[in-house]
Amino acid sequence: MSNGYAWMVPLLVLLPLIGAGLTLAAAGRTAVQRVVSVTALSGMTVLAGVLLWASDTQGPQVMFVGGWAANEGIVLVVDRLAALMVIVSTVVTLAVLAYSIGQGASGFDEESDGHSPLPVFHPTLLVLAAGVTTTFISGDLFHLYVGFEMLLAASFVLLTLGGTAERVRAGTTYVLVSLLSSIIFLAAIGLTYGATGTINLALLSERLGEIAPGTAALLQLMLLVAFAVKAAVFPMSGWLPDSYPTAPAPVTAVFAGLLTKVGIYAMIRTQTLLFPGSPFSDLLLVAALLTMIVGILGAIAQDDIKRMLSFTLVSHIGFLLFGIALGSTHGLAAAIFYVVHHITVQTTLFLVLGLVERVGGSTDSTRLGDLARISPLVGVLFFIPAMNMAGIPPFSGFLGKVGLVQAGVAEGSWLALLLVAGSVLTSLLTLYAVAKVWGRAFWSENARGITGQGPVRGGHHDALGLGVLAPTMALVAVGLTLTVVAGPLFDITTRSAVDLVLREPYLDAVLGVGAEAGP
Amino acid sequence: MSVNLTLILVASVLVGTGAYLFLSRSLVRALMGFLLMGNGVNLLFIIGSGPAGSPPIVGADDGGPMADPVPQALVLTAIVITLAMTAFVLALAHRGWQVGRDDLVADDTESARIHARAEADDLGSEPGAREQAEEIAAETERSERGHHGRRDEGATDEEGGTA
Structure with missing residues (x-):
């Protein structure tokens, strides 16, 4: 056990925040903004890689901000899970940034003043990255809340870029739902402090066992509700398909990849660390089942591919919740693996949809047609992640689902077995939903779509420049690589899950080092 | 731990009226609801911090019990965040008025x-x-x-x- 790399931990947040300040100061100078943003995110990727290695070989890296001990100040903790989440989210954000740069001015036609993309895009994306990272590395409940608010504020701006009527409508729903979940989270923190006298996660995990079980259950339920709204768990999922599809393609891609998974991460962290042996695992299993089924049925009904993907996003949150609800090492390991897969695949699909929109001028499957002949490359780029999401072997989606199914069977209760059946059904229905839009948009012979109306506006002539193709292809490749490195990746997620279930490594790292660092 | 009943009543009235306003279709009313709920929750922190005491400042100690400084720091942060969110929602409402001449949240x-x-x-x-x-x-x-x-x-x- 060594804490030698802890100095790197705050840099994960500082880098993007400094980048955000610089890009804001350089508003209007697009070239400077691009260089700064790419540098900041690349730097984060490198740091996250080093920290993943360090936390895997030397135990969790703990940073006491300002030198305060755990019970007085904020603690930043990077264990395997946090490092893994940071590295995946940063890679995905970097790809989205590259895509938006590759789009050039033309991609933000509606938002820009004609010659440059909206100057606020780069700083906001960096603040979003900082907020997401903050939630991943936070060892303190209130600091987690601050991270949430950072990423929410940034996401509000990104979702309503340009302020068109449609985006204002979608943004209003999103903003109000997010604010409500923040209030619930804040109230839960207040009650937690009142009940235990601390908001440090490590100390809480010791003290929550000592208070009345009813009080602990109330706190757990409030935290679960707050995170479930952010993670779009049924029945708190209605806001997601309503708001995501209206944003520009890169924004939807980064939202789909990261925001709901932040809620899932917060659930994993609090459920394992604060409330082991949770009395609500049956409740979570039922919620997972309903999320899967209701989400995927919604996806089948959609004509618009963006909306269809938003519904599958909700549906597959159910898989993650399934793993969390099981709470076993197997279940958590599979859920963490699935998070990594899901972040990559959802982001890729929304980026590819951006390409579809550029080629076909629309994402409405009834207005598109014959795309596989018009642009075979986009067809391939859509097909691979779509099959990956549906869970066709040998893609990583299949491996993640097999892991979850095995964990469910190992659990053996009838509810877990029902969930296993539900997840298999959901996979098949995902395949159906994907095949439906594939048949309409890519294979139907009528290039003007089945309604004959055709796209609302023509596609761009230079629709498939290298600038947008390269990041998308890179992400598709990352998705495929997950299959290749599935063995080592599953080893890491299993080790993370073991640590999560044991709790000692985390507690020792925070409280043990805290005793040395304290006065 | 004895708690201040007045504070609890005020907090619950704030959260209750806030929740009612939050259900409105009008964005500005919903914002008012959010502010009221936010203040109610801030009071919850003060309630949770225990009995009142002298200011938690080094050197200002008058020998009596000191108030817990942590919830005060948390509430300050929460107030700042609420302010930022309010500014954004007001801008959003203004924009909604510009494009739609309407303050109501539209259907999908x-x-x-x-x-x-x-x-x-x-x-x-x-x-x-x-x-x-x-x-x-x-x-x-x-x-x-x-x-x-x-x-x-x-x-x-x-x-x-x-x-």
Whole structure:
């Protein structure tokens, strides 16, 4: 056990925040903004890689901000899970940034003043990255809340870029739902402090066992509700398909990849660390089942591919919740693996949809047609992640689902077995939903779509420049690589899950080092 | 631990009225609701911090019990965050007024269209549902055009204002 790399931990947040300040100061100078943003995110990727290695070989890296001990100040903790989440989210954000740069001015036609993309895009994306990272590395409940608010504020701006009527409508729903979940989270923190006298996660995990079980259950339920709204768990999922599809393609891609998974991460962290042996695992299993089924049925009904993907996003949150609800090492390991897969695949699909929109001028499957002949490359780029999401072997989606199914069977209760059946059904229905839009948009012979109306506006002539193709292809490749490195990746997620279930490594790292660092 | 009943009552009244306002379709009313709920929750922190005491400042100790400084720091942070969120929601409401001349949260026409179409499929020969679906589709088209029209109008208004 060594804490030698802890100095790197705050840099994960500082880098993007400094980048955000610089890009804001350089508003209007697009070239400077691009260089700064790419540098900041690349730097984060490198740091996250080093920290993943360090936390895997030397135990969790703990940073006491300002030198305060755990019970007085904020603690930043990077264990395997946090490092893994940071590295995946940063890679995905970097790809989205590259895509938006590759789009050039033309991609933000509606938002820009004609010659440059909206100057606020780069700083906001960096603040979003900082907020997401903050939630991943936070060892303190209130600091987690601050991270949430950072990423929410940034996401509000990104979702309503340009302020068109449609985006204002979608943004209003999103903003109000997010604010409500923040209030619930804040109230839960207040009650937690009142009940235990601390908001440090490590100390809480010791003290929550000592208070009345009813009080602990109330706190757990409030935290679960707050995170479930952010993670779009049924029945708190209605806001997601309503708001995501209206944003520009890169924004939807980064939202789909990261925001709901932040809620899932917060659930994993609090459920394992604060409330082991949770009395609500049956409740979570039922919620997972309903999320899967209701989400995927919604996806089948959609004509618009963006909306269809938003519904599958909700549906597959159910898989993650399934793993969390099981709470076993197997279940958590599979859920963490699935998070990594899901972040990559959802982001890729929304980026590819951006390409579809550029080629076909629309994402409405009834207005598109014959795309596989018009642009075979986009067809391939859509097909691979779509099959990956549906869970066709040998893609990583299949491996993640097999892991979850095995964990469910190992659990053996009838509810877990029902969930296993539900997840298999959901996979098949995902395949159906994907095949439906594939048949309409890519294979139907009528290039003007089945309604004959055709796209609302023509596609761009230079629709498939290298600038947008390269990041998308890179992400598709990352998705495929997950299959290749599935063995080592599953080893890491299993080790993370073991640590999560044991709790000692985390507690020792925070409280043990805290005793040395304290006065 | 004894708690201050007045504070609890005030906090619950704030959260209750806030929740009521939050359910409104008007964005500004919902914002007021959010502010009231936020203040109610801030009071919750103060309640949770235990009995009142002297200010938690080094050197200002008068020998009596000191108030817990941590919740005060948390509440300060929460207030700042609430302020930022309020600023954004006000900007959003202003923009909504510019583009739509309306403060009400609109329905999602796409899901209404799909719902009506599904009903039409289920009922088959029933003419009412199919008509309804077409009506909603037409309504969507209209409102899209309407929004564009109004947006242009809003833009000229702005130009008129700045000129």
